[in-house]
Amino acid sequence: xxxxxxxxxHIEYSMADAAFFDYRLRSYVSHDIADRDLLLRTTVHDHIxxxxxxxxxxxxxxxxxxxxxxxxxxSILDRETGKIAAVVRSKPDYSEVEIQLWxxxxxxxxxxxxxxxxxxxxxxxxxxxxLGGAVLHGSAIAMNNAGIIFSANSGIGKSTHANLWKQxxxxxxxxxxxxxxxxxxxxxxxxxxxxxxxxxxxxxANVQAPLKAIVFIKRSDRNYIERLNTRDxxxxxxxxxxxxxxxxxxxxxxxxVIEQLITTVPVYQLHCNISYEAVQVVYDKLLAEKEISI
Amino acid sequence: MKLVxxxxxxxIADSRxxxxxxxxxxxxxxxxxxxxxxAFLWEQLGTEKTEAELVLALxxxxxxEEQTALLDVKQFVEVLSRAGFLQ
Numbered sequence: 310x311x312x313x314x315x316x317x318x319h320i321e322y323s324m325a326d327a328a329f330f331d332y333r334l335r336s337y338v339s340h341d342i343a344d345r346d347l348l349l350r351t352t353v354h355d356h357i358x359x360x361x362x363x364x365x366x367x368x369x370x371x372x373x374x375x376x377x378x379x380x381x382x383x384s385i386l387d388r389e390t391g392k393i394a395a396v397v398r399s400k401p402d403y404s405e406v407e408i409q410l411w412x413x414x415x416x417x418x419x420x421x422x423x424x425x426x427x428x429x430x431x432x433x434x435x436x437x438x439x440l441g442g443a444v445l446h447g448s449a450i451a452m453n454n455a456g457i458i459f460s461a462n463s464g465i466g467k468s469t470h471a472n473l474w475k476q477x478x479x480x481x482x483x484x485x486x487x488x489x490x491x492x493x494x495x496x497x498x499x500x501x502x503x504x505x506x507x508x509x510x511x512x513x514a515n516v517q518a519p520l521k522a523i524v525f526i527k528r529s530d531r532n533y534i535e536r537l538n539t540r541d542x543x544x545x546x547x548x549x550x551x552x553x554x555x556x557x558x559x560x561x562x563x564x565x566v567i568e569q570l571i572t573t574v575p576v577y578q579l580h581c582n583i584s585y586e587a588v589q590v591v592y593d594k595l596l597a598e599k600e601i602s603i
Numbered sequence: 604m605k606l607v608x609x610x611x612x613x614x615i616a617d618s619r620x621x622x623x624x625x626x627x628x629x630x631x632x633x634x635x636x637x638x639x640x641x642a643f644l645w646e647q648l649g650t651e652k653t654e655a656e657l658v659l660a661l662x663x664x665x666x667x668e669e670q671t672a673l674l675d676v677k678q679f680v681e682v683l684s685r686a687g688f689l690q
Contacts, residue, residue, distance in 0.1 A: 368626045539616045544634045547622050557625030561611045564622065568615045 310348075314339035316491035316502035316517070318437060322349040324429070325410065326422040333426075333505045336515040347436045351408040351425050357393040360384060368554055380405075383555050387414055397428060403439045403559075406432040430489070430506035431553070438559055442493040443566040445523070446549040449490035449501050450474050451483045455601040456501040456518035457591075458490055459579075460549045461526040466583060468510075470526060473588050487512035492520060492566065499573050520574050521600040524591060525549075529580035532587045534594045542576035543567060575600060604680070604689045606648045612637075621645065640665060644679050648689070654680060 310321045324330040360382035362374035370386040387394035399406040447460035448471035459467040488508025499520040507513035552560030581587035609627030619642040621635040661672040
């Protein structure tokens with residue numbers, strides 16, 4: 310088993326595509342033998358048997374059962390072949406997760422390693438959420454130890470905007486995670502963390518920074534920024550912090566994080582086009598509000 | 604009548620919000636905000652209630668006239684029912 314420290318979680322893992330994950334997790338390697346937070350294992354099989362246990366529910370192509378040892382198993386069916394494409398088996402507190410992948414699953418875009426990447430990302434997110442954190446869909450940057458997350462639905466331009474900050478401010482800016490930064494509260498204050506799960510790109514860094522602003526992006530001809538009121542902030546955050554379909558209680562826990570964020574982090578709406586002016590608008594605002602410093 | 608499962612009512616800062624959790628997140632992508640009496644009725648509907656019981660509960664809680672309570676309850680129940688929140 311190998312060890313990593315991701316967002317302060319001590320993880321022991323064994324991945325099917327070891328080479329891919331050795332490379333992907335290279336910045337997160339840990340030699341710490343602190344108490345383990347998560348045991349994560351992925352294996353690949355020619356055939357996956359249905360997990361035996363007490364049936365809990367069927368949600369679309371996922372069957373959820375509780376096994377004799379108390380673990381919850383979620384099997385996902387491949388619609389084309391009717392075979393079990395994956396089984397994710399976890400302790401109820403997500404401290405141990407085992408992912409079984411069917412070797413012959415085919416998809417026009419995703420490879421088996423892509424599936425492994427996705428399911429291990431979910432496992433990390435679930436354990437992080439159980440422990441009081443959350444993953445926010447957004448592009449996160451750090452500048453002079455200030456963390457800013459740009460969030461929006463896919464395709465709106467949060468990644469583009471974050472990359473403009475990098476181009477504009479160069480070495481002053483680090484792209485911490487281009488898709489799913491982790492958030493944790495430490496002594497009542499919010500921090501954002503890089504993780505190896507950064508969506509389609511490898512843009513991530515093992516960096517943590519105090520979370521100073523969350524900026525929701527909307528496309529517009531004109532560049533301007535405004536503070537969001539509480540209700541709109543809650544709506545925006547609840548849309549971009551995913552709640553798992555397979556665990557209502559875990560989803561409800563994300564609301565605890567949203568409540569903490571609302572009271573500790575300013576939330577903005579940025580109306581913008583793709584330009585350095587958009588970057589300047591945000592920068593000037595955050596500087597004026599003393600959320601960042603030069 | 605009572606609420607379907609899969610929604611979580613929370614008070615966050617000064618807002619009372621209802622968000623979908625669990626499998627409900629697949630089909631319901633929004634969020635509901637409720638005022639004080641709306642949140643009160645929502646909580647009442649966590650267990651099986653008739654309209655008459657809701658009216659009485661609302662009157663007790665807010666010390667309002669029966670006619671007002673009746674109208675409020677009818678309106679609220681109609682909105683919830685149309686949106687598919689009641690079983």
